[in-house]
Amino acid sequence: MAALSNEVKAFIVQALACFDTPAQVATSVREEFGIEVSRQQCESHDPTKSAGRDLAKRWRILFEDTRKRFREETSEIPIANRAFRLRALGRMAEKAESMKNMALTAQLLEQAAKEVGDVYVNRQTKNENPHDNVPPTRVQVDVVDARKPDAVT
Missing domain, CATH: 1.20.5 (Single alpha-helices involved in coiled-coils or other helix-helix interfaces)
Structure with a gap:
């Protein structure tokens, strides 16, 4: 595993915070800096993954700030x-x-x-009764004999 400069680490952390995949980030690092890094090495800079659980505090803060800014600026895209x-x-x-x-x-x-028609929108509706959205757990079916109109079997 290659030792990375702070500039490369910041690039990786910010790219991951913008929801790029580790594979995309590895390709971007190769193109931008001419350095070969593995997907696993990139993933170790993502504090939301188990591989990034030991990430330094400064990189976690950069990740969180970048992700927050990215989500807020989505409306500008x-x-x-x-x-x-x-x-x-x-x-x-x-x-x-x-x-x-x-x-x-x-x-x-x-x-x-x-x-x-808002098919691509993820909105949750709030019902006054939370049990309104629960599917039925029991259904009763009455079988009607077609030969006897008033008979239920």
């Missing part, structure tokens, strides 16, 4: 905005339709409908 995605889907659907690709057009329209 265009593809995270519903209107941006719908406009892109609209352009793709128009192009697919002009190319007479009706199957792709239908798929894009369905995806847009799901986007508008």
Whole structure:
């Protein structure tokens, strides 16, 4: 395992905090710094994994600060905005339709409908009675004899 400079360690910690996989981070380190690091070595810089449980406090703080900032700034990323995605889907659907690709057009329209219908949104509803969302544990079935309209067996 290669000894890493603080600059490389900071790069790894920040990339992991932005939800890059250890494999992606290893590739980025190779491209950025010309250093070969393994996925396992990258993962050891992620305090949310068991491999990173002994990570120094300064790297944990950097990780937590970077992740917090990353989550807050997600709204600034265009593809995270519903209107941006719908406009892109609209352009793709128009192009697919002009190319007479009706199957792709239908798929894009369905995806847009799901986007508008909040299929891709993770929201939890709060019910006044928490037992409303519990599936039934027992179901009673009455068998009716079709020959005798009033008979239940």
